[in-house]
Amino acid sequence: MTTASTGLGGARLRLRREPMFPLWSIAGVAAVVAILATYPLYGTEYVMNLLGMFVCFSIFALSISLIWGFAGILSLGQAIYFGMGAYFIALSLKLSYAAENPTRYGGTIPDYMEWNGLEEVPTIMAPLMHLEVAIVCLLFFPTLLAFIFGVITFKRHIYGVYCAVITLAEALILQEFIIEYQAYTGGFNGITDYETYNNMYFLWIILGVAVVLFGATRLLTHSRIGTVLKSVRDNDVRAEFNGYEVANYRIFVFCFASMMAAVAGGLYAAWMGIVSHLDTGPILSIEGVIWAAVGGRSTVIGPFVGTFLVKGAEFFLSQQLAWAWQLVMGLLFIFVVKFMPDGIIGTMGKSIANRRMRSAYAETGGAYGAETLSIADRLRAVFAGGNASFMDYLFGRDGRRG
Amino acid sequence: MGDAVLTQFFSGFSLVAILIIAALGLAVIFGVAGVINMAHGEFIMVGAYVASVVQSGLGGNTFWSIPICFVAVGLLGLVVERTVIRGLYDRPLETLLATWGVSLILIVIIKMIFGTELHYVGSPEMLQGGFPAPGNLPFPWYRLFLILLSILLLVLTFILFFRTKFGLAVRAVRRNRTMSEAMGINTARVDMLIFAYGSGLAGVAGAVLAPIKTVSPTMGFPYAVDSFMVLVMGGVGNLLGVPVGAAIIGEGETILAFLFNSVIGKLLVFLLIVLVIRIVPRGIFGYQERTLGHRR
Numbered sequence: 001m002t003t004a005s006t007g008l009g010g011a012r013l014r015l016r017r018e019p020m021f022p023l024w025s026i027a028g029v030a031a032v033v034a035i036l037a038t039y040p041l042y043g044t045e046y047v048m049n050l051l052g053m054f055v056c057f058s059i060f061a062l063s064i065s066l067i068w069g070f071a072g073i074l075s076l077g078q079a080i081y082f083g084m085g086a087y088f089i090a091l092s093l094k095l096s097y098a099a100e101n102p103t104r105y106g107g108t109i110p111d112y113m114e115w116n117g118l119e120e121v122p123t124i125m126a127p128l129m130h131l132e133v134a135i136v137c138l139l140f141f142p143t144l145l146a147f148i149f150g151v152i153t154f155k156r157h158i159y160g161v162y163c164a165v166i167t168l169a170e171a172l173i174l175q176e177f178i179i180e181y182q183a184y185t186g187g188f189n190g191i192t193d194y195e196t197y198n199n200m201y202f203l204w205i206i207l208g209v210a211v212v213l214f215g216a217t218r219l220l221t222h223s224r225i226g227t228v229l230k231s232v233r234d235n236d237v238r239a240e241f242n243g244y245e246v247a248n249y250r251i252f253v254f255c256f257a258s259m260m261a262a263v264a265g266g267l268y269a270a271w272m273g274i275v276s277h278l279d280t281g282p283i284l285s286i287e288g289v290i291w292a293a294v295g296g297r298s299t300v301i302g303p304f305v306g307t308f309l310v311k312g313a314e315f316f317l318s319q320q321l322a323w324a325w326q327l328v329m330g331l332l333f334i335f336v337v338k339f340m341p342d343g344i345i346g347t348m349g350k351s352i353a354n355r356r357m358r359s360a361y362a363e364t365g366g367a368y369g370a371e372t373l374s375i376a377d378r379l380r381a382v383f384a385g386g387n388a389s390f391m392d393y394l395f396g397r398d399g400r401r402g
Numbered sequence: 403m404g405d406a407v408l409t410q411f412f413s414g415f416s417l418v419a420i421l422i423i424a425a426l427g428l429a430v431i432f433g434v435a436g437v438i439n440m441a442h443g444e445f446i447m448v449g450a451y452v453a454s455v456v457q458s459g460l461g462g463n464t465f466w467s468i469p470i471c472f473v474a475v476g477l478l479g480l481v482v483e484r485t486v487i488r489g490l491y492d493r494p495l496e497t498l499l500a501t502w503g504v505s506l507i508l509i510v511i512i513k514m515i516f517g518t519e520l521h522y523v524g525s526p527e528m529l530q531g532g533f534p535a536p537g538n539l540p541f542p543w544y545r546l547f548l549i550l551l552s553i554l555l556l557v558l559t560f561i562l563f564f565r566t567k568f569g570l571a572v573r574a575v576r577r578n579r580t581m582s583e584a585m586g587i588n589t590a591r592v593d594m595l596i597f598a599y600g601s602g603l604a605g606v607a608g609a610v611l612a613p614i615k616t617v618s619p620t621m622g623f624p625y626a627v628d629s630f631m632v633l634v635m636g637g638v639g640n641l642l643g644v645p646v647g648a649a650i651i652g653e654g655e656t657i658l659a660f661l662f663n664s665v666i667g668k669l670l671v672f673l674l675i676v677l678v679i680r681i682v683p684r685g686i687f688g689y690q691e692r693t694l695g696h697r698r
Contacts, residue, residue, distance in 0.1 A: 074495050152676055156683045161438050161494055165630040166676065172627055173665070173672055180665040282627075286502060293499065327510045333503025334486055337496045 020222055021215070025301075029214075033207050040200040052203050052271045054311050055210050059264035061291040061303035062217055063257040068289070069297030070221050071253045072233030073159055076285050077167030080174050081142040081258040083280025085265030087178075088141075090191040090275040092134030095121060097194040099129065111193070116183035125184065138266045139259060146258035150251035159250070168282050175281040190276025197270045206267050213260055218300045220256070229253055290329070293336050296343030305345055407657060414656030416545035421648035422552040423610060425629035426559060427603030433638035434576050435593045437487055438498040441505040442629060443622030445601050449475045449608020450617045451512055454521045456609075463526040464613060471605035479601020483594050491593065505622070512619045525613035548610060552645075555603065560641055562599075572596060635675050637685020646686055650674070 036055070040048045060082050067073045098110045109121050127133045149170075153163055178185045185191070197205075220226055231239045232246050240246050269275045278284060287310075295306025310332070318325045336343065342350055428442045439445075452474045453467035460466070482504055490497045525544045532540035563569040574582040575592045583589050607625070615621060628651070636647025651671055658667030682688060 074498070152680050156680055158679055158683050161432075161498065162634055162679065162683070164438075164495065164498060165627075165634055166679075169627055169631055169672055169675075172624075173668055176665050176668065180663070289499065323510065323513070326506050330503040330506030330510065333506065334500050337500040337503070338486070338489065341493075341496065 056268040058304040058307040063260040065292035065303045075167040077171035079284040081261035082265035085262030086269040086275040088138040089266040089269040093194040095129040142262035154247040154250040171282045178277045192274040196273035296346030302345040410660040414653040418652030419548040419552040423607040425632040427600035431600035440501040443626030444505040444508040445604035446608040447622035449605035450612040453609040453612040467609040471609035472602040475605025476602030480598040483597040521617040523612035637688030640687035643687035
């Protein structure tokens with residue numbers, strides 16, 4: 001634990017820098033993972049399905065939060081990459097399933113291809129039958145697309161609103177593409193009816209991947225690169241004047257996030273057993289944005305919390321009042337944007353950070369802004385002793401608004 | 403072949419006109435107030451429903467519903483601006499999300515009032531039929547009406563912006579908000595009225611779209627995305643951006659959809675848009691800012 005100190009009139013202000021993976025956060029993550037991983041032993045299958053799905057979606061929300069909350073790129077088409085990953089895996093599973101289980105008409109090609117008059121699997125798609133090829137494709141092609149997109153736009157200082165609108169259109173076009181070319185993609189109905197990996201062991205794999213990706217994001221955002229990204233988010237012109245090639249940082253983080261979204265999509269396809277055009281479209285993209293926003297876009301754990309809360313509420317509410325869900329979602333959008341732009345975790349982290357800052361000030365004996373401290377603040381500072389609290393360790397203090 | 407492409411070229415005019423009418427309100431709101439109104443498509447949808455009420459309830463035709471829709475959706479825009487947008491002006495990206503919430507709510511409300519079934523609105527009797535045009539297909543009168551209306555709306559907006567005192571204030575706010583405020587212009591009021599005006603234009607778009615499209619609660623979203631594309635292509639620095647952007651996108655989509663298919667057409671036009679903003683990042687008629695700070 002290092003201490004940064006600064007002097008004014010002899011008094012010293014001590015601010016502790018948090019460790020990369022504080023003990024409390026490790027314990028918290030371990031507890032959550034343990035609960036989720038053992039759930040199939042005592043829970044119902046229906047809820048297990050939901051939990052696996054939510055974890056996949058939370059990785060997707062994390063990818064949005066990484067580019068939006070930490071780098072200031074609002075993409076309304078992140079589901080493109082999620083969908084690409086999902087389609088690669090679904091196609092692969094479907095092709096190998098079809099090869100072993102002939103359809104009603106005796107063909108060994110996926111049933112939807114047969115319905116659309118294809119005689120055999122197109123040569124470009126045939127290698128996807130091997131899962132290894134599909135996984136390599138899943139890691140490579142979404143990243144490549146993100147790279148191309150990033151080079152075209154970020155290098156020309158196109159981001160913010162323009163980037164959001166273009167990515168939205170991109171998602172819409174991909175969706176129409178998938179519906180139109182149904183002989184290859186399954187069209188409106190999507191790809192389904194293949195061998196799914198829907199058991200406890202695959203849930204463990206999903207959780208393992210999620211832990212690795214959340215950890216990697218934490219590493220990334222709290223490294224030097226993360227600091228540069230945050231400065232780019234807050235003031236890109238100043239970052240550029242400080243000598244940083246802003247576009248390259250943006251391209252890098254966009255590629256990384258897109259690959260993450262693709263991995264989430266691949267896991268989702270294997271888990272759910274159905275992939276359709278809805279998994280690539282603007283609606284899922286924007287839902288992901290709201291999950292990240294509700295949890296806290298500039299936190300690592302926020303997307304996880306946001307996804308579980310919003311998606312869980314959706315499943316709970318839509319059973320009771322199906323029509324009301326959209327209304328709730330709309331109101332939630334407006335509420336979060338207007339009154340809680342930092343999200344749940346971000347708001348909590350911010351208040352903790354403020355308190356810690358105040359107590360650090362108080363430790364200096366009132367040399368810094370002591371006149372603004374109330375007696376209660378001083379007492380709290382004495383009792384807290386300037387130590388970072390449990391919540392602070394758990395959630396980090398990146399509660400800044402982007 | 404050349405003849406058929408010519409026919410497509412003429413029928414593309416109507417798509418261009420629709421795009422102009424739909425994108426004009428959005429351009430005004432984005433250009434002046436800097437607000438990304440994702441609910442624009444749903445404003446168009448509400449306009450179409452108002453038109454269907456005007457027809458079935460009051461017995462009026464499109465000529466009646468245009469002013470009624472303008473006022474009704476303009477008032478709706480005023481309410482949305484007062485309740486949701488207010489206080490978000492310095493955060494354009496968040497207006498995008500908040501107005502997305504508005505669009506979800508509008509869809510639910512319309513579904514509750516009118517149900518999910520499709521509504522049909524007829525075009526006025528005097529605009530039915532068509533006249534012979536170059537190529538083989540007759541050119542419908544209604545499409546000519548759309549083209550004339552789009553030109554009329556552009557001219558009216560031009561007059562509002564460049565020949566009235568309010569327009570002077572609008573242009574001043576657009577150029578330099580802080581300075582305009584210092585000169586005594588009530589910028590909050592300008593934002594509010596511009597938002598209402600842009601919403602009213604969306605209402606007009608809904609009124610004239612209702613007879614040629616089926617009216618359903620989810621009809622708006624594609625128009626919103628197309629309108630955004632027009633803005634990205636044309637830029638919002640100049641009123642000319644809207645017709646030029648709409649012309650390129652509308653004609654491009656129509657002709658390419660004829661030559662290949664509609665999805666390939668859309669894809670090619672999208673690639674063209676990306677190419678254009680790669681060269682001119684703020685659109686063809688983008689407002690060149692003299693500051694290094696990029697408009698978010």
